[in-house]
Amino acid sequence: MYVLGIDLGTSSVKVSVVELSTAKTIVTVQYPESERAIISLEPGWAEQNPEQWWSDVQQAILKANATHLYNPKHIQAIGIAYQMHGLVLIDNQCQPLRNSIIWCDSRAVPYGDAALNALGNEFCLTHLLNSPGNFTAAKLAWVKDNEPHIFNQIHRVLLPGDYLALKFTGHATTTESALSEGIFWDFKEKQISNALLQYYNFNKQFFPDIHPVFSKHGELLSNIAENLGLKPGIPVTYKAGDQPNNALSLNVSEPGEFAATAGTSGVIYGVSEQLIYDHQSRINSFAHVNYQRQLQRIGVLLCINGTGILNSWLKKITGSIHSYENMNALAEQVPAGSEGLLMLPFGNGAERILMNKTLFAHVANIDLNKHGEAHFYRAAQEGIAFAFKYGLNIMRSIQLSPSVIRAGKANMFLSQLFADVFVQNTGVPLHLYNNDGSAGAALGAAIGLGVFTSIKDAMKYQQPIQIIEPDKYKMEHYAALYEKWEALLNEKMNNHL
Template identity: 60%
Template sequence: MLLLGIDIGTSSVKVSVVDAATQNTIASAQYPDQESPIKALHPGWAEQSPSMWWEQAQKALERCHAKGGYNSNDIAAIGIAYQMHGLVLVDKDQNVLRDSIIWCDSRAVEIGDKAFAAIGEEHCLSHLLNSPGNFTASKLAWVKENEPEIYSKIDKIMLPGDYIAMKLTGEITTSVSALSEGVFFDFKTNGISKEIISYFGFDESLFPVINPVFSSHGTLQASVAEKLNLKVGIPVTYKSGDQPNNALSLNVLNPGEVAATAGTSGVIYGVDDQLVYDQQSRINTFAHVNYASEQKRLGVLLCINGTGSLYRWVKNTFGTGYSYNQMNAEAEKAPLGSEGLQVLPFGNGAERMLNNKQVGAHFQNIDLNLHTPAHIFRAVQEGIASSFRYGFDIMRSNGMNPTVIRAGKSNLFLSDLFTQTFVNATGVPVELYNNDGSVGAALGAGIGAGIFKSPAEAFSNIKAIKLVEPTTDQFEAVYQEWKALLDLRLS
């Protein structure tokens, strides 16, 4: 029995076919080969076309089929992971009304701040566990205020994964986890927030049917099945935002367990069983994939927008001719502290951990007679690791104190230097795993379809491939100098 996972990322779409019996990946593929574009019509804006995601998903699956090694008729369930917080709008005929306003878009910050004050900070934090900030609810309010003709045509609002499931099945559903990441969900009443609906003037009919994350979200339509070379009627049994899904794929499901990733954005994601929140909403709490009103499992999320996106920019700007592996090897030639070169990695929109300020990316203390590409590559990795430390200190002040952090050996964690720097910056060991978002989505589908009795069974074969522990390399002094630069920019 096989499972199909689809991971809708900001940079690309990846799909994997997994054998449910062994939990082994039979085939996987990604599309496109180069990072997908983000449309920035104005400073601080970020949009992508949902139709682009759907096209990329089809092409990635086509590539996966071409690799062979499996019979697509044996696929029993489909799972979807997706970039969080994006707003997708469709009319009554399921036509997309505008490009998606995605996770790193900053246009709605002021709208969210006004809602935070008007609804009441204490109410928002205790009921929503967040400020409305620039999350999905505020983005929808921006459309209502600035694009009334489009808003008037909306039949349903969705997150990116809901849209892909709609394209597969023709049905529109969502989940508590998805609604919470959009800051639509009231954790005290266990329903859509009446205060958010009332303040912004939304009609509750805009929201899809709410299903559990692990459940049927529709079955594959005949016309789509033929196009995708899949059998008709395969159920979509799992949908999750990429960070809860990453945590699931690392078997991070219980209070005190913590996952990290350093892809386009950088994230530390810890699980709690209390309705916790940061007073300044610098870190954010959402319903985890295994959340239930009777057994609360919350994901506490620190997000840094400009991690992998900065490393990609540096590669394109300073690393012409280098592969990422070569950049990582070159970075190791520079000394600790990059001989004074400092980098603030905040050039990809407003940063929630910095109170939604747009600090921008900065390279400080460049010496034209001293610094080489090696220094630049290392300084960027040290700057990203320092930003993780800055956010992790906020998490610690809110009661998150893990003894180990689990991460997939991918993206920046492919760099031994970055991994060790991250560990030295946070002071917490990291367990590395061969995990993958699309594989996690596939196994999530197995849970939703009842093929596995529990998440623990679905990930019973997961084993750490490496443990990285802190060393005494004096990174604290580097961090304190970095923090002084950040404080200066924030003042």
């Protein structure tokens, strides 16, 4: 018997099928093979079509089925992980009213700032654990103000994973974790924030029933089951944002445990039992997958929008003549510090760690007689690692400091150079695993189905495939390089004022 896991990413959908008896991944596929585009109608805007997501999910499942490595009729449950903070609006026929405004969209920052000023910094941080920033609630406020013809047709406000579950089951639900990532959840009152709804004049009926993350969110519709070769009536038993789900898949669920990712965006994610927050909302706190009203588990998320997207941008502008593997090999031929070349990776919308400034990416100190493409490849990886260090320093300032960081050997962590530069800059051992977000979602479904008694039980088979330790000499060398990078960042920040 098996469980099916879906990971709705920004660039593609991944699907994994996991065997229940062994927790072994039978197959993982991706659809589409090329990166799905972000729709950017205005500078700082970022949208995607929810119907395209649903089409991609179905194609990914059919692609997995086509491997014939399992019997699709033996799948017992579905788990969903999804890109966080997206706004999906549906009408009373459950049809999307507009494109989803996704996580890296910057347009709603003024609406979040206005709410922060009106509700008060102390209230927002102690009750919501965040400024409303450019999260889902602020995006909804933007729609209300700028697209009233859309706003007036809203039947339900959903997160991306809620929408996918609706398509599978015909039934809309949400979770406390999802509401918290949208900045709708009041952690003090342990309910949807009445103060926020009143300020924005949102209808509480916009929100569907709240279910636990690990629970039945509906049963697979017969027509969908027939189209996908699955058994009708199997439940969706897990829904979580991609970063809490990544932490789950790395067995990060208890206070003091940390996970990281470095895909389009970069994240360090730590778990705390306290209602912890940054006074400037440069990092963000949400309900983790195992959050309960009587047992607080808060996921503290450092997110850098511009990370792996810088690497993929370099690949595109060099004519895609190199694979990422070749780019990494070329970068390794350049000495640490890229012979003076510096890069700031912040070119993917407003950056929370920079107090929601849209700083853009920057390249400095180009020597036309010295620097070639390999220098750019290395400077990009170093600049991304420096950004992680900058963000981790913020986490440490609120007494949240990792002793070990766990990550999947994927995306930027496929680069041995990047993994080493990450460790030497953060000063934290890195444990790399053969994990995948879609496989984590499948195991989440198994927990929701009751096959495993806990996250620790579901992840008991995991072992790191590589451990990278800090090196004193390298750390000292990179500390000096980081100072130059941070000086460039401060210069650009000051010019931005």
